[in-house]
Amino acid sequence: MDAQYDAVIVGAGFGGMGAAIQLRRLGYRDLLILDREDDLGGTWHVNRYPGLAVDIPSSTYSYSFEPNPYWSRLFAPGAELKKYAEHVADKYGLRASMRFGTVVTGATWDGSSWRVSIEGGETVTAKYLLTATGFLSQPKMPDIEGIEKFAGKVIHTTKWDDSYDLAGKRAAVIGTGATAVQLIPEIAKVAAELTVYQRTPIWVSPKPDYAVPKPLQQAFAKLPLVQRAVRMAGSSILELMMISGVVQYRQFRGANRIAERWCRAHLYRQVRDPQLRRKLTPDYSFGCKRPTFSNDYFPSFTRPHVHLETNSIERIDETGIVTADGKRTEIDTLVLATGFNLWDTNFPAIEIIGRDGKNLGKWWRDNRFQAYEGVTVPGFPNLVSLNSPYSYSGLSYFTTIECQMKHLDRLFKGMRARGSDVFEVTQRANDEFLDRMKHKVGHSVFALGQCATANSYYFNQHGEATLLRPTSTISAHREAARFPLEDYSFARAV
Structure with missing residues (x-):
């Protein structure tokens, strides 16, 4: 049966919207974006507790290609992030592709397309499946007697x-x-x-945290280069904190x-x-x-x-x-305020069955959490897992999103140049990437620091820090744009 959609994207937060924008740039128009909530925005729709705000400078917490000159504070309140998400969806025409209140229960590769199951019995099919369910999407309830x-x-x-x-x-x-x-x-x-x-x-x-004066907001709107410079300065400070103090702990x-x-x-x-x-x-x-x-x-x-x-x-x-x-x-x-359950109910947040009945959640738990460049997994053709092990780069989630958008761009263009419509990362490339990440984690605070009492969601149930990509964001961007296309196998759907 022919696929109903070019792609199904699970999740209407910033990650899912970034993926949809990139697919549209590549010419894919028949998209379906599914979300279990009643509106878009992901964590910025779900969370609305008093005091909610972004916890890194607002200038770095946005798409670089869609800056917002009107943040009211250096650390914007949550309502402004929700408003920014709505602006992006409207400007890039994504709302028409979105369905809310839709719970995806699982997805299965049938040899030529993905069959996506929706709570209530509906099934939709798509050539490509992109999961953008967020790292912090499954609330953790405390296990306390009584x-x-x-x-x-x-x-x-x-x-x-x-x-x-x-x-x-x-x-x-x-x-x-x-x-x-x-x-x-x-x-x-x-x-x-x-x-x-x-x-x-x-x-x-x-x-x-300071209020951003109206004249400065107007300057950002009229002179985007000024805001770009501020963004670069903020990103550099975050990079210094993250890379020097955490990732390159052995040297610094x-x-x-x-x-x-x-x-x-x-x-x-x-x-x-x-x-x-x-x-x-x-x-x-x-x-x-x-x-x-x-x-x-x-x-x-x-x-x-x-x-x-x-x-x-x-x-x-x-x-x-x-x-x-x-x-x-x-x-x-x-x-x-007990946070989220990443490693038991996330990774993945839905059941995903790939080629030859391979269960992604079971495979990850039996064979280490892993994903090539934090994006794709061998045995799962035409799947892009946007919230994967080793995918989170830097401190701003938008660094991760834009690296993955670059990866999508190179991957899909390479596939089409070969006259193909099916891609799958090779086991060799996946294994080499995993070995490199494990080696680099060995230089980080996660391996060399005193982390035993941290109770950190960075560590999975096996005590491995497989959430963050242990490289600089510059390296992540470079590899997303230049990874060898030979790391993938390409074919025509049968």
């Missing part, structure tokens, strides 16, 4: 209830990752009592120590109580877990009605939380 018995209000940060008023409530937050760092100061402003349950402290540096341990001292000094300035400061100080190396920026996270814990609890939670009952030392805290509201 949590289902709690009679008060429970809110996960990915399903924030805007109608619920926290004013005057006794609230508890479980988790102290990047989301919690943004959320806790906002809850502290209104809650009568706030208890934060911390398993792992986080490295936090000062946040140079000093850069990592400088980052730690910078964060420690920030904590010391904001928290004078030495006991509280010790609780908030990580005992793992900078970069083992995603660090973040904030000017008001640490001061929140110095307020008399905010309490930091570092004892592990033993159980939750109808009205409170009991820790391992027997202390019980009465609460009205339980906020779960």
Whole structure:
């Protein structure tokens, strides 16, 4: 049976939209973009908790070919990212290809096309399948005894209830990752009592967050080169942090120590109580877990009605939380800032069955998490997995997206030049790439630093750091545009 669509893209966030834009540039018009949510934007649609903002400079968190001169702050609030996503979808004509409230349950390669199964029994077919389900798309629920018995209000940060008023409530937050760092100061402003349950402290540096004056926004709009220069400066700083202090840890341990001292000094300035400061100080190396920026996270814990609890939670009952030392805290509201489950329910987020019945999720778990250039996998023809092991490059997700767009451009043009319509990465190329990534990870903080206590989503269930690409972003861009086409086999569909 002929394919209904040129391509099906699963996910209508920035990754899926970037893939759709690239496919349109290549001449593919018959696209279907499926998303389980009720609108586009991915994480910037799902998340709307108080304090939500991008945690790297806004100038770097956008498509380089579609800059936004009108960010209101250096670190834009979440609503502006959602608005930017809507602007991109409208400008590039993507909305007409999108279907929302559509849950994809799986996809199977039938020898010539992909059969994509949708909840409810519908099946669509496409020549190409691109999965853009995001790295942080499957919320992680804590496995705590009795949590289902709690009679008060429970809110996960990915399903924030805007109608619920926290004013005057006794609230508890479980988790102290990047989301919690943004959320806790906002809850502290209104809650009568706030208890934060911390398993792992986080490295936090000062946040140079300033309003962008209207005249500067107008200058960016009229003189794109000025904004491009700002973007380059911001990207260079992030690259220095990421590459020197984390990826090239063996050669630049000093850069990592400088980052730690910078964060420690920030904590010391904001928290004078030495006991509280010790609780908030990580005992793992900078970069083992995603660090973040904030000017008001640490001061929140110095307020008399905010309490930091570092004892592990033993159980939750109808009205409170009991820790391992027997202390019980009465609460009205339980906020779960427990992050996302990458390695059990993601990679991939749906069941994908390739050639000869090969199950991608099972194969990854049985044979190491891997993907050639973080994009393709042997045994899965015409599949582009945009959220794969070793694909995340740098600190801005848009670096990853644009590297993958370059890879798509070279791959599809090479395929068409050969008169083919089916591609598949070779086992040899995949194995060589995997060996190179494993070698490079050996030079990083993940292998040489003190990461055992980080509880970081960078590490999979086997203790391997296979999420981030351990190279510079310059190298990632170069390889995306120049990888050997011989690393793929090309054929005509039967």
